[in-house]
Amino acid sequence: MTFALPDFDLAAFVASTLAEDLGQGGDITAAAVIPADAMFEGVMATREDISVAGLPIAEAFFRALDPDVAIETLVADGARVAKGGVLMRLRGRARAMLTAERSALNTVQHLTGIATLARAYVDAMAGTPAILLDTRKTIPGLRVLEKYATRMGGATNHRMRLDDAAMIKDNHVAVAGDIGEAVRRAVAAGIARIIVEVDRVDQIEPALAAGATHLLLDNMDPPTLRGAVTLVGGRVPTEASGGVRLDTIREIAATGVTFVSVGRLTQSAPAADIGLDFRTL
Structure with a gap:
């Protein structure tokens, strides 16, 4: 074996x-x-x-x-x-x-x-261009195995560890002062992959202007997602996240986002x- x-x-x-x-x-x-x-x-x-x-x-x-x-x-x-x-x-x-x-x-x-x-x-999102991602919501000590299991189910792994990419979320932004400043600090640190969580469309341009390489569109409904994808215009990959269920993922995946991430794959x-x-x- x-x-x-x-x-x-x-x-x-x-x-x-x-x-x-x-x-x-x-x-x-x-x-x-x-x-x-x-x-x-x-x-x-x-x-x-x-x-x-x-x-x-x-x-x-x-x-x-x-x-x-x-x-x-x-x-x-x-x-x-x-x-x-x-x-x-x-x-x-x-x-x-x-x-x-x-x-x-x-x-x-x-x-x-x-x-x-x-x-x-x-299977639920089949026929859409989006790719299913897992998350870091894994049982401590079992992450490698659990992320292996998501791959066996057809998903793609998101970050395995905290050093795989920067992921700037609301708490980071709160300390930095605004989303652009948070991204600029990550760029200044020499980080190549900078994922930025945005929960409002008006955060997209400041994040991109500062150097974001991937946008996580958090808890947006499908119409808002479609608008966000149009605004991004393919400049960076987009990821829909938050509140994704089996009965909603197809509509979310059909908005044009690059990825859809689902924590419950490993969490529950x-x-x-x-x-x-x-x-x-």
Whole structure:
């Protein structure tokens, strides 16, 4: 298995997650009830329509506790799978499978839930020129994985870290005095990418004149967005953000904005309903 993400140590993630679950005494239930030589066969399947994410990580959990486990992964991350579809088959030591089960399933359910929600938003805006972006509204420590999951659902990553680009918002403007001064300070600091949040059309020209390279059009209704896009005239990318829902994203995306960002992709995506059933061999 080869699975690599920038700034993500899979082995360390698996080890720390299992350590959290095992505690000092290990899986005392499996050790007491399951014979050491017992073998299991497992089937991981989905109970709803999904877009998959996280299967290679689940595999790593099982292999960490049983290097000899036989695993057949039947779909790739990013694939759409209908309710009842089988994702993975396993055969190996029963104790190891039961011990790794929760860590593996939690990860796949969480990441697949994100990918599935992202795919729903992408589908809802299909046919428009806009691109779906995620945000930094991620669970601390899981950002790399959660943003990977949004990509598996068809979204594009926004900033991964605070040093990827400047993002000037209302609090920055309040301290700087006005939006133009805030942008000029970022330009003077040598920052190449300067994203500026504007919530009024009259802020657009001062932001652009000062050196903004990307405008985040915050909480604007579709008619206002269309006017803002016309005013910008393609000089910089535009991004609609704030209050975007599944039932409103198509109208927002059709206004001509370059991007639509949605925080709930990672902030509140429900876990996917995926099960793992075992039988004794």
